[in-house]
Amino acid sequence: MNYTLSHLEALEAEAIYVxxxxxxxxxxxxxxxxxxxxxxxxxHLAVKACWPGxxxxxxxxxxxxxxxxxxxxxxDRRVAELGVRLVVGSVQDAIDNGxxxxxxxxxxxxxxxxxxxxxxxxxxNRFDAVFGGGRRDEEKARAKERVFSHRDEFGQWDPRRQRPxxxxxxxxxxxxxxxxxxxxxxxxxxxxxxxYIENESIELPGIYFAHExxxxxxxxxxxxxxxxxxxxxxNPEEEVHTASVRYRTVGDMTCTSPVLSTAKTIEEVIQEIxxxxxxxxxxxxxxxxxxxxxMEDRKREGYF
Amino acid sequence: xxQTDLLRFATAGSVDDGKSTLIGRLxxxxxxxxxxxxxxxxxxxxxxxxxxxxxxxxxxxLRAEREQGITIDVAYRYFSTPKRKxxxxxxxxxxxxxxxxxxxxxxxxxxxxLVDARNGITEQTKRHAFIASLLRISHLVVCxxxxxxxxxxxxxxxxxxxxxxxxVTRLQIPDITFIPISALQGDNVVDRSTAMPWYxxxxxxxHLEDVHIASDRNLIDLRFPVQLVMRPRSQQLHDYRGYAGxxxxxxxxxxxxxxxxxxxxxxxxxxxxxxxxxxEQAFPPMSxxxxxxxxxxxxxxxxxCRPHNKPYISQDLSATVCWMSEKPLEEGTKLAxxxxxxxxxxxxxxxxxxLDINTLHRDESAKExxxxxxxxxxxxxxxxxxxxxxxxxxATGSFVLVDEQTQVTVAAxxxxxxx
Ligand SMILES: Nc1nc2c(ncn2[C@@H]2O[C@H](COP(=O)(O)OP(=O)(O)O)[C@@H](O)[C@H]2O)c(=O)[nH]1
Numbered sequence: 273m274n275y276t277l278s279h280l281e282a283l284e285a286e287a288i289y290v291x292x293x294x295x296x297x298x299x300x301x302x303x304x305x306x307x308x309x310x311x312x313x314x315x316h317l318a319v320k321a322c323w324p325g326x327x328x329x330x331x332x333x334x335x336x337x338x339x340x341x342x343x344x345x346x347x348d349r350r351v352a353e354l355g356v357r358l359v360v361g362s363v364q365d366a367i368d369n370g371x372x373x374x375x376x377x378x379x380x381x382x383x384x385x386x387x388x389x390x391x392x393x394x395x396x397n398r399f400d401a402v403f404g405g406g407r408r409d410e411e412k413a414r415a416k417e418r419v420f421s422h423r424d425e426f427g428q429w430d431p432r433r434q435r436p437x438x439x440x441x442x443x444x445x446x447x448x449x450x451x452x453x454x455x456x457x458x459x460x461x462x463x464x465x466x467x468y469i470e471n472e473s474i475e476l477p478g479i480y481f482a483h484e485x486x487x488x489x490x491x492x493x494x495x496x497x498x499x500x501x502x503x504x505x506x507n508p509e510e511e512v513h514t515a516s517v518r519y520r521t522v523g524d525m526t527c528t529s530p531v532l533s534t535a536k537t538i539e540e541v542i543q544e545i546x547x548x549x550x551x552x553x554x555x556x557x558x559x560x561x562x563x564x565x566x567m568e569d570r571k572r573e574g575y576f
Numbered sequence: 577x578x579q580t581d582l583l584r585f586a587t588a589g590s591v592d593d594g595k596s597t598l599i600g601r602l603x604x605x606x607x608x609x610x611x612x613x614x615x616x617x618x619x620x621x622x623x624x625x626x627x628x629x630x631x632x633x634x635x636x637x638l639r640a641e642r643e644q645g646i647t648i649d650v651a652y653r654y655f656s657t658p659k660r661k662x663x664x665x666x667x668x669x670x671x672x673x674x675x676x677x678x679x680x681x682x683x684x685x686x687x688x689x690l691v692d693a694r695n696g697i698t699e700q701t702k703r704h705a706f707i708a709s710l711l712r713i714s715h716l717v718v719c720x721x722x723x724x725x726x727x728x729x730x731x732x733x734x735x736x737x738x739x740x741x742x743x744v745t746r747l748q749i750p751d752i753t754f755i756p757i758s759a760l761q762g763d764n765v766v767d768r769s770t771a772m773p774w775y776x777x778x779x780x781x782x783h784l785e786d787v788h789i790a791s792d793r794n795l796i797d798l799r800f801p802v803q804l805v806m807r808p809r810s811q812q813l814h815d816y817r818g819y820a821g822x823x824x825x826x827x828x829x830x831x832x833x834x835x836x837x838x839x840x841x842x843x844x845x846x847x848x849x850x851x852x853x854x855x856e857q858a859f860p861p862m863s864x865x866x867x868x869x870x871x872x873x874x875x876x877x878x879x880x881c882r883p884h885n886k887p888y889i890s891q892d893l894s895a896t897v898c899w900m901s902e903k904p905l906e907e908g909t910k911l912a913x914x915x916x917x918x919x920x921x922x923x924x925x926x927x928x929x930x931l932d933i934n935t936l937h938r939d940e941s942a943k944e945x946x947x948x949x950x951x952x953x954x955x956x957x958x959x960x961x962x963x964x965x966x967x968x969x970x971a972t973g974s975f976v977l978v979d980e981q982t983q984v985t986v987a988a989x990x991x992x993x994x995x
Contacts, residue, residue: 274790275790275793275795275827275859276581276790277581277582277861277862278580278581279580279581279582279656279660279661281862282581282582282861283582284863285822285861285862285863286861286863288822288863289803289822289861289863292803292804292820292821292863293803293917295804296803296804296876296917320850320851321820321863323851323865324806324808324813324816324818325806325807325808325809325810325813326808326809326810408652408654409653409654415651415652415653416649416650416651416652431649432649434649435984435985436675436676436678436679436900436985436988437679437985438678438679438682438974438976438985438988439682439683439970439971439974439976439988440683440822440971441914441915441974441975441976443914443976443978443983443984443985445912445978445983446983447982447983458652459652459654459663461654461656461661463656464661
């Protein structure tokens with residue numbers, strides 16, 4: 273025996289340590305669960321960290337009102353299996369109540385509006401630690417984020433005033449009204465996530481695997497035909513056709529695009545990602561294409 | 577699970593030594609850069625009027641930094657080869673950011689220092705080597721960069737190497753490797769350079785893939801800080817009691833006799849559990865649950881060790897600290913301390929000296945430590961710490977200090993055994 277762990281075992285041990293630190297030191301944690309693959313992995317790790325007990329905290333979903341039905345089904349099934357409490361922060365309600373105004377121009381998404389509902393849900397439930405599935409490899413602004421990421425009383429992130437994070441000695445102390453976002457998957461890459469899903473047989477919504485779907489092109493992006501994403505009938509380039517596609521991330525239907533793929537199994541997906549040349553966000557998130565600093569701006573305001 | 581392991585390394589270099597270019601190249605040549613990311617930096621380079629695509633942009637994180645054209649904090653990057661997954665803690669080289677380098681080094685197995693072949697060894701280089709030795713990093717890789725600008729000269733390489741070797745004999749770094757490279761052109765980064773046939777060592781990437789880190793861990797002294805007591809509130813598991821935590825050092829086996837600190841009670845390990853698995857042994861950095869044969873009163877912050885191999889137990893401590901706050905540390909300051917899984921309070925009795933990290937001179941007249949100062953302090957804690965000297969056990973020898981007003985982390989500390 274050489275007493276070493278594989279990289280996935282080491283990442284898993286680190287994530288479980290982080291989750292247990294939060295359970296020990298915070299009063300009201302919750303876990304963001306969108307039904308996407310990162311949050312499915314996060315939930316799985318939380319279950320492992322808290323075993324043999326039940327998850328001692330609820331899961332929180334920020335519902336844009338434009339979710340994939342397959343993903344909502346998956347969310348509800350997992351929640352029922354685990355017997356955890358689901359808290360939903362609804363973007364639609366916030367719009368209906370006039371708390372936020374929706375940008376109705378074509379191509380606009382509700383992504384930014386999620387921040388309001390997220391911060392509102394955190395305040396209303398007095399959550400002091402919010403687990404998120406964010407990874408540092410996703411995007412440059414995330415590369416500097418701490419595992420224990422401090423938020424001020426407005427829910428904002430200040431990248432210039434982050435606390436130094438040393439060894440595994442996490443400092444989760446906060447003043448009244450402040451909270452922490454906790455990122456146990458900080459050091460994982462997209463490939464790590466998929467390899468772990470394979471090793472642990474973690475269930476995912478079907479849209480992560482290749483299926484036939486009606487799609488059309490909009491500029492450089494491929495979009496699915498949905499009630500919220502419609503082609504311009506006058507533009508012949510946006511003609512609807514059927515293609516074999518899968519999703520690399522799942523978010524708001526208005527701004528998440530599928531990729532052409534024939535990968536029907538986890539092994540095929542891993543094969544595909546190992547050779548792909550486009551980043552996860554670049555391939556699938558129309559919202560980050562606007563500017564290089566798009567993510568950083570959203571994160572400062574309190575986004576996931 | 578797949579059989580690649582993990583190597584974490586920190587990078588250091590003065591501004592313009594080519595650190596960002598080197599990291600960009602490592603990511604690029606190991607195919608970790610995606611086309612859309614390349615597209616984004618190509619556009620930025622073009623907008624700025626650069627003559628070439630600046631690979632350094634790949635590692636420039638936040639907008640403020642991009643605008644100022646500098647890196648101001650620690651950023652983490654990832655790449656992997658079939659042999660290893662790598663995590664880079666990229667910390668900038670400015671003098672005022674000693675704290676960032678210490679942060680980056682705190683989780684690193686190896687430190688990579690860049691030197692511009694034209695400038696040779698600078699104060700910065702020495703400072704970085706010193707910080708690596710202070711944090712007890714076992715492996716230092718010195719990349720002599722921009723070899724293309726010194727005519728790929730073997731003599732220049734040897735001269736720089738000799739100078740640093742003289743300096744580092746005063747430090748305790750067991751393994752130092754020197755590699756002549758050109759980050760811009762890729763020589764000796766991934767592939768061996770044809771321009772420097774006189775260099776017989778491995779390329780940087782091959783060195784990183786092969787360097788042996790498994791024996792850097794302490795597998796001798798068993799230390800298991802209790803993180804959480806698992807007492808599920810269910811009928812079925814009514815009598816279950818387990819102690820969750822991450823093995824800090826040493827190896828723990830089922831049937832082993834263990835002592836619980838601070839109580840001093842001795843019991844036997846009845847089971848080691850990890851979710852649906854019953855394990856025979858646990859070693860660092862595994863996160864497991866330990867069940868003991870006896871029902872003892874144990875809580876978070878307690879520690880399991882062997883009856884005949886105990887850590888030091890004391891409230892009066894001495895440590896090397898790096899101060900990380902604008903507000904200086906003075907004698908008499910009270911702070912919160914986190915060590916292992918326990919929080920307590922610490923009262924700083926004495927600042928013994930401040931270290932000049934350029935000359936390694938100890939200024940014993942110093943009465944305070946300012947931002948980025950490194951010094952030796954004595955302090956007393958409200959609860960005894962179970963600790964080892966940082967030199968022999970990083971996990972149980974490290975701590976952080978937190979300002980109780982702002983709740984911000986203000987110091988990183990490494991414990992010494994002599995007060
Ligand atoms: N000729 C030459 N120039 C280099 C080399 N590596 C970096 N540079 C240049 O040195 C400058 C500073 O590099 P950069 O990576 O931004 O340095 P950093 O401040 O250490 O991150 C840039 O203009 C690079 O193109 C090299 O190996 N050879």
